[in-house]
Amino acid sequence: MKSSLSLLALLAALTLVPLGARAASTTVAVAANFTQPAKRLAAAFERKTGDNIVLSFGASGQFATEVTQGAPYAILLSADEERPKQLIALGLADESSLFTYAVGKLVLFSAKPGYVDAAGKVLGSGSFAHIAIADPKAAPYGAAGIETLKTLGVYATVAPKIVTGKSIAQTYQFIATGNAALGFVALSQVIKIKTGSQWLVPAKDYQPIIQDAVLLKAGEHDPVAKAFLAYLKTPRAVKLISSYGYAAAP
Amino acid sequence: MGPAILLTLELAGLTTAILLLLGVPLAWALARARARWSGALAGVAGALIALPLVLPPTVLGFYLLILLGPRGPLAPLFGVTTLAFSFPGLVIGSCLYSLPFMVQPVRAGFAALGSSAWEAALTLRAAPLDAFVTVMLPLARGPILTGALLSFAHTLGEFGVVMMIGGDIPGKTETLSILIFDDVETLNWSAAGHLAGALALVSFLFIWLLLRLERRPWA
Numbered sequence: 001m002k003s004s005l006s007l008l009a010l011l012a013a014l015t016l017v018p019l020g021a022r023a024a025s026t027t028v029a030v031a032a033n034f035t036q037p038a039k040r041l042a043a044a045f046e047r048k049t050g051d052n053i054v055l056s057f058g059a060s061g062q063f064a065t066e067v068t069q070g071a072p073y074a075i076l077l078s079a080d081e082e083r084p085k086q087l088i089a090l091g092l093a094d095e096s097s098l099f100t101y102a103v104g105k106l107v108l109f110s111a112k113p114g115y116v117d118a119a120g121k122v123l124g125s126g127s128f129a130h131i132a133i134a135d136p137k138a139a140p141y142g143a144a145g146i147e148t149l150k151t152l153g154v155y156a157t158v159a160p161k162i163v164t165g166k167s168i169a170q171t172y173q174f175i176a177t178g179n180a181a182l183g184f185v186a187l188s189q190v191i192k193i194k195t196g197s198q199w200l201v202p203a204k205d206y207q208p209i210i211q212d213a214v215l216l217k218a219g220e221h222d223p224v225a226k227a228f229l230a231y232l233k234t235p236r237a238v239k240l241i242s243s244y245g246y247a248a249a250p
Numbered sequence: 251m252g253p254a255i256l257l258t259l260e261l262a263g264l265t266t267a268i269l270l271l272l273g274v275p276l277a278w279a280l281a282r283a284r285a286r287w288s289g290a291l292a293g294v295a296g297a298l299i300a301l302p303l304v305l306p307p308t309v310l311g312f313y314l315l316i317l318l319g320p321r322g323p324l325a326p327l328f329g330v331t332t333l334a335f336s337f338p339g340l341v342i343g344s345c346l347y348s349l350p351f352m353v354q355p356v357r358a359g360f361a362a363l364g365s366s367a368w369e370a371a372l373t374l375r376a377a378p379l380d381a382f383v384t385v386m387l388p389l390a391r392g393p394i395l396t397g398a399l400l401s402f403a404h405t406l407g408e409f410g411v412v413m414m415i416g417g418d419i420p421g422k423t424e425t426l427s428i429l430i431f432d433d434v435e436t437l438n439w440s441a442a443g444h445l446a447g448a449l450a451l452v453s454f455l456f457i458w459l460l461l462r463l464e465r466r467p468w469a
Binding site: 059061062065068129130132135137138162163164165166173174177178179180181 | 315316318319320321330331332334335413415417418419432434435436437
């Protein structure tokens, strides 16, 4: 145990040494639905400040678990408001930094043109073998997808056809490759896609997807992390976020 | 938990059975390839078969997603739109993924036997198939058992490929390793701990059995 600890310390030291020589760098955990805007925001921030933002993409639930285990993320851009609150309650995140950076919208998407109609009636048609949904336990967009099926009263018939993606990104992959005829993804993933067919699920059919950002314990004394969070609130950043189909904070 | 254990055992069992049927003759062909042409071909085939040892499962999983999907050649043969998210799809993926674990030890076993027994059987006018089944297979039973145990154990612990093409359907594609991942991810640590412990114990038993077998003289 002792030797593995010192080995870990050595590895940590080795990874930290080269960083000291470069510009400051901060690691941000990003919910997979926010991948595209986060890349552009980080690039714009880097151009402006010269500081380096390292982005890590995955399911919000997975990140929350990793943070409880000491993952070195400075910021969490969650796909919900629950996980940041849980981390604050555990003393792993800074409550004063909490804010809503985006409100997500759910889309029913298919790679087949003309397959998904403008009212989502295809869900009741039974004409598909598989419908892809992100794991509702780890990904808020997955939970919203399940909720929509229940609101529309088709959950019981559709449930046996559900295939689960580990994150909203893998869910999109299942649909884009045609392995699942359709599925629920985030509007931001498909807003710039002209092929296939999509239905923007009405906001009344599911609980709003309030996506909160929070400064984590590892970023407590990190000026770059704080500057990046502040940058997300600038008019320029807000405009870029809304260009990916997100609504503003309520 | 129950269905996942059963499913994982079925997947490992069926994969091992298929690999015995396909992998052993393949290993024999590779071991016998000596002539200039077939030797070069065997080199390429051997490298292809060993590829899953070094390729990340995500790469294999990604190719499988395309291969098994509606634009791939396999789904129409089964009369479905896609083989992803299905048990047959997982079996195909597992066979590819575990192929080197069957072929490598068996090929080495055949090579170590040399050609004297084979040539003696042919000289005594045994048909090649007869000589293979009644002479060579019993002689190579040690390496074949090693290959079978390795393939079974390797499939038990398979994660990446199943994650890429499975879609997590309970009872159909949700294997033990996936269930453990989901439990860890959702902070369900006591369930994850029990399953992980069981899987570690079973895997240990397999490796222990393998090492014991290797110490026994087979020839």
